[in-house]
Amino acid sequence: MDDLVLQKIAISGPTLASMIQRLSSSPADVDGLLFGHVTYIAPSTLPDDSAQTPPDSQLVATISSFLSFPSLLSFYDSLGRVDSSSLTPHLDHKSIIGWFSSRRKTPLRPSVREFSVSRSLSSIPNLSLPVQDANFNSHFSPSIFLLFTTPIQDQFVQTNQYRAFQFQSAKLRFNPVSIDIVNIGPAFRGHYGSFSPNSALPFLNCELRSLTAMNEDRTEEKLTGMKQAAKDQSELDMCTEGMQIGRLSRLIGPEAVNYTAGLEDLYQKMLSKIESLARLVETSSAKVLEQESHNRKLRYKVARSTGVE
């Protein structure tokens, strides 16, 4: 299969920042998966010179999120063979477009193992993702590799170096790809042309019940939509603690005063729910931290105990 050659990789400033933050706060080397999508972008600049052939449309990969693993050799073995079954839990709603590796104070070149992992990852057939806006049915295999390191000499300012590659399975080579950091602001508005939201927030059609009468001629098409809406409604009802959406209409007009108390009651219930959730998160992250430090201690123990024999 011919590799699709990427022109560039786009990553939003906050995503890159949060990645670097994660990597530099980690006690040791880390690696993980990159999620996102790949899009064909038609060239927007038309050449004045007609003799000049218009540039090919660009293939751009956008990294939208990442997942780092708490230990090395997490989704691959010591030979760099990817265990595809370990990837499946991370695949719902998201598609893997590559992976990254961060190792401090090392050359900014892929290692033996990184080569093997990239080769293995890009050759898993059911991981390849369809290219968006493509005029033909093309698939992109997860072949992006992002490498992070720090300078060999200690610096006064914390410095991170990174480089992106695309693994080309036909040539068995890494092809360096430029990274475009997309930021918010007028200068970057054009970058959001291919924006697509990644969150799994359900579309809540709340007004459905009041509007059905007007749309009777289209009920048949909407039958499945209605089922979905009913499901969404029940999800929403759970959040409202028994406060029905219809009651909100009474907030306007003379009855309003009576209902403020009811609304306040709703907010209070919601707040206490959030608070208890926060507390839950707090205790569970304390437990995670405790477990992590315990694991580290165990690993040190193993490291110290060996050589002695």
Add this chain to the structure above:
Amino acid sequence: MSFDGFPPFISAQLHYLLNHFPDKIKVEQVLSGGKSYTGGLDRFTLLIPYCLDHIKWDVIYNAEFPLSPPDIIFGPDDEDFHPLHATGGEGEGDLKSRTRSVLSDWNNKDPTRLLALIQELRDQYMSYQRKRVGEVDDDRLKFEISTILSREGIEMHISSGAEKPEEVKFSVPLMDMNINKMVHACPWRHPQKIYLQVIYPVGRKYASTPSAPRLKLMSTIELRVLFSVDDVKLPPWLDGMCLAEYLPHLEESLEKQVLEAVSLIDIRRRFIEALAPLFGRPLEADPIFCRKATFLESSGSFVFLVHVLISTQFPKQQPALMLQSSQHISPQGVPKQSPLLTDYPWSPRWEASQMAERIYDFLVDESLNFKRFCNESQSQH
């Protein structure tokens, strides 16, 4: 070097590698990959001898995850070297599967593992370079390889920098003789060898006659104490010659010269023994190669040391003498020394006893000069 900062499992494996690798490996850039230095040092660069040069490989362990095997980054010019990727090429499969098995059943408690890994990878690197050289489109080179490949231990390397013209380098080990065995009480840990470095320029396809390769003799460093390859005059490379023709003559003459160099040890030993009746028992003498002897002498109340430094060209070349005072010390705390004295009456045809006498006579006068020199420089301070 010190192994203090390493976790014990890395230190044990690195120690074993340095002590058991057949050649001398250097370690550079020892660093820690941890956020703070608590985990210890866990990454370093190895300078591995290859084809009369070094290849630099970065070995990356992870102090936090002692159970996982180290990762390796090869040099920037070797981005097509993929030792783990099984292509199923001729003979390659075996090498690769061996490397793979070293990595797949890695055991951090076994100190021999790093050595095994590096050796397997180096073997593969050798066949990778050989394959690249074989792919070079140069008729002369193809002929040379086909005639010489049967020799054991040949290493090849292709260098292709952006600025430099493409070159292929061969390192050809010469003479199937064990020099270590020829030296009595040999102190060398690594086998000593002499190599011919042959560099072929590549790419001038349309030249009528291929230009002569650049030839240079090289030896392991420790061999220099016995035999210096710089003293060897290489036979000329005739037009249209090939390596298979050239090597037998070179080896024949080298073999003679090495044998002679070994026999010269005894000549030097006899010379040092001949010095003893006149100079007294040496304070210190090199008992294996007999390249150096030191005697304690006096001239009146002036006591000094005589260092006799004997070159590998002895007796053709006279020994260099150096006097060192036992009574005068420079402000830096270093004993006063004379420059190397090599200009005194000498004939390689003299008997050892006569050589000793002539040196003794020369030093009787020279010691007075040296004493004056020491006293004068002392009084200046």
